[in-house]
Amino acid sequence: MTTATAPTADAVRTGQITLGTALSDAATITRRYLTHILRQPRLLIFSTIQPVMFVLLFVYVFGGALLNSPAIQQYGSYKDFLLPGIFVQTVAFGATQTAIALAEDLNKGVIDRFRSLPMARSAVLVGRTVADLVRGFAVVVIMTVVGLIIGFRPQALGLLGAIAIVVAFGFAMSWIYAVVGLSAPNSETAQAASFVVTFPLVFASAVFIPPTTMPDWLRVFAEHNPITHVAEASRALATGIGDVTGPLLWSLAWIAGLLLVFVPLAVNRYRKMS
């Protein structure tokens, strides 16, 4: 095990990066960011309460009225409609942390230190996005528990699939925010810019309501919005109602596409930074 990942003496001396060192560097950085999350308990608490609050607000404020929609009625309760969808909102907003954290590290000079070390050029970005993935997974699990308490009744196996596709999508979104974070002059701008991207995607989607009642121009946008595909895939998996294959394939295509575009873009940006 250790010999497989341990860099050769030669690689250490010349600073060349092997797959082993790239993975161990990424793990070191992931650990750093997870430590950050645990070291800021107030941020952790509020960033966990916020999605839970969204669940409760939507279920109890809008839930009754929305049950009049036939598209929602087929799920039996708005809870079953909402929860698999709101997971996507949570990971999409959670992923903006990547932009904020990277912009802050850049400003403080931490990235300069990393860039002066003989470590893999990909490690800071991989480490950061993986840390977001871990956090996103934890928050979705907490939301599921809250959902179960208030009456969310998913199919067990389908729920796991739903969480997997949602968290994978959040990971892909993190790479968009990595590019935003590396391009923003400071963390406040990074946050503002991320929200401008995220809000329309999340709200003009099938997360909270089926897009059928939207005006045509918005409906067209909502139906092609990747968040809609992922929300529908997650919902179909968790509830067993509706078509799974279509939205699932779309979701996988979006995840692959986002990673293919934004991973090289972000790594290249990191490499060329000055």
Place this chain on the structure above:
Amino acid sequence: MADAPAVVVENLEKAFGETKALDGIDLQISEGTILGLLGPNGAGKTTAVRVLATLLHPDSGHAEIFGYDVVRQPAEVRTLIGLAGQNAAVDELLTGRQNLRMVGRLYHMPASEVRSRSEELLERFELTDAAKRAVRTYSGGMRRRLDLAASLLNRPRILYLDEPTTGLDPRSRADVWQMIRALVHEGTTLLLTTQYLEEADRLADQISVIDNGKVIAEGTADELKSSTGGQVVEVRVTRAADLDRAVAVLSSIGDAEAARTDDQVATVAAERGVASVADAAEALRREQLDVTDLALRRPTLDDVFLDITGRVADETPSSNGDRPSGGRGRRGERRKARQ
């Protein structure tokens, strides 16, 4: 080619838009010595360090660290260097110990060595007691010490210290100086940038004075001091309002033109030694200027900088600290006046 120098920099240029941060810099550092890169804010010191630390690509020119090219062989260069100061930062949320261990792991040091080396450096920089605390609770001096420790984990063959004491109180500054001196005793090669002349004077073997992206003077501290032509007469006036008159008075006692070096201080080259002091005293008395101090002293690096650039070194040349300064006009004037 017996001993190749640790650092060779030739005609390095880097522009940011219209601004030339480096305008053809040449530097050389012999192994085991300290080069002080001295200049005001915006002179190009930090840009030079960033190029040598592989953080920034130069537009043209050439830089080698122990024979490795910073542009073509950055991976090799990174294994040889340590970087501390305003360019590198420690992680605020991690503890001191976690910071060092993280950097050690990123250097791909074996786990046992990461641990032992971290403890050794915590001990050495007097941070063992604070090792378990998050860095955000540290004082400015403690952060700099941790930063210095982090840059030493890999036992770098050359260490870049970018303004290591900027913003520190005098006591912390003295602590950092002491630690830098200890490093030098062990033979570490060091590139130190500073805007404090005193710092370069105390620590550096060789000094390159840079201004507007160019090396404008180089040599040992003593060579630079003697190049200004020996001793100076320094007058401190009681009221700042009298300074202009004092400058005029000092300029009148000989051929050299006097300059202001502080709100209340004027200096002039002491062309005739003690006789110049006597002339200055006589002239000041005639003008009935109140002074709190009148002295003959060896030139400091402040005088050197003033002499070469026509500006006081720690005077910020423009509102934006990253821009090279003006001041050329005044230098020209000054030079002409002296001829």
